[in-house]
Amino acid sequence: MRSLFDLSFSVKIPLWGSLLILVTAGLVGLSLMFRAYDDLRQDVLISADSLGRTLSNTLFPAMLHDDVWRAFEIINAPFHGATPENPVQASALILLDNQEQVYVSTLPETYPTLADFRRFGPHYAELAERLKEVKGETTQSFEIEGSDRIFVAAPIADGEKRLGTLLILYSRTVSIPRFLATAQRAGGIALLILAVLLPINWYWGRRMAVPLVQLSSSMGEIRSGILDTPALETYDYRDELGQLFTAFSQMVEELRENERMKNEMMQSQRLAAVGRLAAGIAHEVNNPLGGMLTAVDTLKQRPDIDPRVMKTVGLLERGLMQIGDTVRVLLVEASAQSRPLTPNDIEDVHTLLQPQARKKLLHLEWLNGLAGETALPATDVRQILINLLLNAIQATHEGGRIDCGISLVERELILSITNDGSPLSDELMTHLFEPFATTKSTGHGLGLWVSYQIARQLGGGITAENLPDAVCFTVRLPMGRQA
């Protein structure tokens, strides 16, 4: 039994619906059949009442004149041309005198004239007792327990003068064929209704269950990773199920956003750690490096130096210089003391980069939205802008296009550099702002890292995203918050 309740809704809803329909059809059918049976009984009683009244009027003079044959002809008249299947057809009529003796009956062999009515059996003895209740000119029906007949008694009386009782016998079994026919018809109609309702119910049930099942399986898939969860098929209605779908989609979206933020956080923490490590090492290397370079310089000033030694010293100096260069790059520091950024600084960068752009036949769309002095160090912003533009020029194919937009939005300087080069791979995206991450054959991959470090030090950030047919780098730098 329990396994029945464990079934999927896609089976359970149509199944329960069908069960309900069957039960309803059954109950309605039964009540109709009961009603039909009751109607039939009413028909019998009404027919008996009118028959009793009609006959008793004409029987009174016949009995009064002691005309047995006439009485017989009167009670026998309803049987002329009658069909035996007619359920409202009486099975027999018995005319009783006041002594409960048969005066005459339509079945003289069974109920012969002058026979004592009580002798026909226990039902009749009981009935004879109850017949005494029949008063006046009203007909009355009796059902004796254990008897398969309905008895209707009509007094033969004119005013106070009572001559006897007309008893009309109905068989209960005669009505069974008609009742069965009614039942059969009702059954046929019920089957027809079921034939229409059951498929509708099945379709409706499945329609309702399928989204539920889909929702349930989607929920199951969340466990295997929110970002891999496929999107739900839409459910277009605003019922509870629709609300559930909306809520579920929102939940999945929020979970995804969370996951993305978590990933970004981890990346920025990693970048920060890498930055600190690089800066630390650079710092530690830079101090002895200054001493070493001074020592080498002092050594070069000596007049008595052997030319072979001089050559070695030169070699040392160049190596140390190169280390110094590298360390300086790693030792990124926002130049806090720089003057504020003006629109001219931006235009300078434009001018500076135009030859390179022209060399690759690029279309450089320039939009400078800056109106006046901005509370940001000019050197740092220019460095970031140059770095990003140089990257863009390199990433763009010949004859391509670069869009550069500089604008102020809600006290934030937004630099947006878009190129129509190849999209960035997921792998590259993950390590984009780390040092020495590069796809290019030339360059050491420090440009983005430096830009990122500067932006962070200025309290902002850089994001990269793949747009359709383009790659966009966006720098956000909040104003008035110098590192």
Add this chain to the structure above:
Amino acid sequence: MSCHPFRLTVLALFAVLITAVPALAETPAWRVGMTPAFLHDQHVVLDDWRAYLERRLGRKIEFVQRDSYLETMDLIRLGKLDFAWICDYPYVHLGNHVRLLAVPVNQGKPLYRSYLIVSARDPHTQSLVQLRGKVFAYSDPYSNTGYLVPRYQLHQVGEEPERFFSRTFFTWSHRKAIEAVASGVAQGAAVDSFVWDTLAKIKPELTARTRIVSRSPEYGFPPFVAHHSVPEGDFKAMQGALLRMEQDPEGILLLQRLNLDGFTPGDPAVYNVITEMMNALGER
């Protein structure tokens, strides 16, 4: 009786003359009383017979049907009927009110009997006396075979007819007496042999439900009578029309449908036995 060619020609000529007579509608109709002495509820046969007689007699004829003999007898006494076909017992009863006109011939004789019948499902009863305490159906208090005969028979064996049966009732016709026995309302009845035999031909399923226990001696057949006031000419005309029925094809056909052979002038003395029975029962 064989048909003479000359006589046939005259008859045919007569028939043509009769149909041509325009006075038919103006003369007052003869009223003929019909009783349950025969199967008087064969309405189509009666209509055809009436039309036949009208053509033969050139008179308008009206059949007056009553279910009890007494009513017909009263009509005769009051002079409201010119002719009547009644049972032999009423004939005797009416005495000088009527004259014997013609007697139908049944199975070659102007005689009939009383049949004592019981239900076909009663194989035991062999005589009237075995019906003691039973329900018995009489046809009419003025019927010979349906009332007088069984009572006379009981009287003959020393029984008192009024108390012999537990219950008796009248059905007002022989046919219904047969139906009463067939349906079981009565356990026995005495009926007109002519009616029973006719029914055995036209409705055998009814008579098959009854069984003849005994047949009485023969009595004069229920006669056609004329009211004593009917003029001699009319008497002869009517008598002639009835007696000649067996001589023309249409009449023969009608006689067949009535289950009769023909008519004979009859002899009033045949009915004297009725008077004897009436006297024996003290009915007069």
